[in-house]
Amino acid sequence: MTVQRIVSRGIDDAASAVRRSDAPLWLVLMAKLGYASRGIVYLVIGALALFRAAGWGGDTANTRAALRHVLGATGGTALLWVLTAGLGGYALWRLCQSLLDADDKGDGPRALAARAGLFISACTHGGLGVYAGYLATHAFASDSGQDGPSVRSLSAMVLGWPGGSWLVAGAGVCVVIVGTTHFVRSFGIRFADPLVLSRRTLTLLAPICKFGLVARGLALVFIGALAIHAGLTQQPDEAGGLREVLQGIAAQPFGAWLLGAMGSGLMAFGLYSLIESAFREIDGPGDG
Numbered sequence: 066m067t068v069q070r071i072v073s074r075g076i077d078d079a080a081s082a083v084r085r086s087d088a089p090l091w092l093v094l095m096a097k098l099g100y101a102s103r104g105i106v107y108l109v110i111g112a113l114a115l116f117r118a119a120g121w122g123g124d125t126a127n128t129r130a131a132l133r134h135v136l137g138a139t140g141g142t143a144l145l146w147v148l149t150a151g152l153g154g155y156a157l158w159r160l161c162q163s164l165l166d167a168d169d170k171g172d173g174p175r176a177l178a179a180r181a182g183l184f185i186s187a188c189t190h191g192g193l194g195v196y197a198g199y200l201a202t203h204a205f206a207s208d209s210g211q212d213g214p215s216v217r218s219l220s221a222m223v224l225g226w227p228g229g230s231w232l233v234a235g236a237g238v239c240v241v242i243v244g245t246t247h248f249v250r251s252f253g254i255r256f257a258d259p260l261v262l263s264r265r266t267l268t269l270l271a272p273i274c275k276f277g278l279v280a281r282g283l284a285l286v287f288i289g290a291l292a293i294h295a296g297l298t299q300q301p302d303e304a305g306g307l308r309e310v311l312q313g314i315a316a317q318p319f320g321a322w323l324l325g326a327m328g329s330g331l332m333a334f335g336l337y338s339l340i341e342s343a344f345r346e347i348d349g350p351g352d353g
């Protein structure tokens with residue numbers, strides 16, 4: 066198949082995904098912009114980790130640090146405004162998935178845990194969208210490099226609440242379940258269930274999607290395990306986000322190779338998010 070035919074088939078599949086979506090058009094567009102925005106963030110995170118592993122001056126970044134790198138690029142402020150809208154749209158879509166069960170997961174224990182993970186995703190990506198808007202608004206401010214509340218500071222705050230240790234540990238369990246779900250979706254072609262793709266296009270894109278899902282799933286399992294440990298031991302310093310996970314990987318024997326593999330995987334997840342943006346069918350709440 067020629068490149069021209071691949072592109073033509075891809076355009077047809079993307080248009081078909083929009084036509085087959087049952088959600089209102091505004092929600093479809095917001096969700097798709099959201100997946101694309103998530104993809105850009107993970108492409109930056111993965112590239113920075115890969116550059117560091119190769120000794121090219123990269124860094125172990127989290128999502129907020131990735132946005133600051135976007136700000137430093139040519140046209141970064143304009144792109145940040147797009148990401149602000151996109152991440153807000155993604156948070157809205159995650160709320161539809163979690164609270165209104167747009168994916169028809171049901172009300173079983175495993176389904177409720179997965180939907181709780183989606184709700185956490187809505188909150189984190191909504192906060193990330195607010196941070197992107199802050200950076201865009203304060204593009205020339207001296208404090209634009211601040212990272213905002215860290216996972217550890219938020220854990221410390223929640224641990225101070227009544228039952229806070231169980232809340233932190235419970236959030237960690239939800240994150241581990243979401244990470245495990247990534248692994249499960251990488252088996253066979255289950256990841257492609259919500260995607261509108263021709264068989265040949267799916268064959269071309271499947272390795273990228275599987276690699277990306279495994280890499281992010283592994284990162285989420287690590288993040289969730291850290292939260293569980295922090296909650297059970299009531300030590301907020303034991304918690305950590307993506308930056309801490311990448312730093313921990315880099316500190317292991319053969320850390321550069323491991324970090325390079327994880328960076329490549331996170332870039333693959335970024336590409337997978339862009340694939341979702343183009344080809345995912347968006348079902349409205351209650352359509353099942």
